[in-house]
Amino acid sequence: MNRLLLSAAAAAALLSASFVATSPAQAWADKCRNNVDAQIDDEYRIYFHTSGNELSEEAIRRIDRAHSIASARDVEQICIVGQASKEGNAKRNANLAYGRAEAVANAFVARGWKRDQVVVRSKGESWGFMTDWLTDDSAADRRVDVTFSY
Numbered sequence: 001m002n003r004l005l006l007s008a009a010a011a012a013a014l015l016s017a018s019f020v021a022t023s024p025a026q027a028w029a030d031k032c033r034n035n036v037d038a039q040i041d042d043e044y045r046i047y048f049h050t051s052g053n054e055l056s057e058e059a060i061r062r063i064d065r066a067h068s069i070a071s072a073r074d075v076e077q078i079c080i081v082g083q084a085s086k087e088g089n090a091k092r093n094a095n096l097a098y099g100r101a102e103a104v105a106n107a108f109v110a111r112g113w114k115r116d117q118v119v120v121r122s123k124g125e126s127w128g129f130m131t132d133w134l135t136d137d138s139a140a141d142r143r144v145d146v147t148f149s150y
Contacts, residue, residue, distance in 0.1 A: 028105065029119045032079035033149040044146040046104050047139055050085070053099040055107060063104060066146050067111045077149035079119045080105050083126035085141040090125055098122035104144045 044066050046059045055063070070078060082101030084093035101120045108118055126141035 029077060029116050032119045032121075032147070033077055046100075046144040046146065048100050048142045048144070050087075050142065051096065053096065053103045055103055059104075060107070063107045063111075063146075067108060067113075070148055073148065073150070075148040075150060077117050077119065078105075078108055078113060079121070079147045079149060080108075080144055081121045081123050081147075082144045083123045083141055085138055086125045094122050094124035097124055097126075100142075100144050104146065 043062065046055070046062055048054075048059070049056070066078075080101045082097035082099070082104075084097040084100070086093075098120070101122060105115075105118045105120045109115055126138075126143070
């Protein structure tokens with residue numbers, strides 16, 4: 001009887017593990033095939049309000065434009081990298097940056113892209129072209145960069 005219960009528990013654990021491995025939250029592509037640090041066209045930068053990851057009307061227009069161009073060019077993969085300003089807690093900013101990237105990625109999925117064609121990354125706090133001593137809340141830091149892989 002104990003052996004039967006143990007086997008049932010093991011089977012349930014295996015089933016739940018396989019569910020976790022294939023759930024949508026785990027299904028983003030794992031690596032960009034292009035250099036995400038390459039020059040990024042400002043047209044494919046999606047900007048966000050302070051502490052938010054909601055897509056504005058302008059963000060949606062930029063996503064629609066990027067989607068149209070990517071579809072016309074037979075893009076195989078979209079790489080999406082979120083960033084946050086330097087204000088506040090670094091760990092929270094990394095999570096916020098990831099949430100921004102995921103919001104943009106979900107918009108591409110809603111337009112027909114498969115989750116395994118989309119890479120989602122967080123760059124955390126953005127320093128980019130900004131100087132190390134400038135730690136205020138810059139709109140240039142609150143963004144997601146979108147690049148294409150062919």
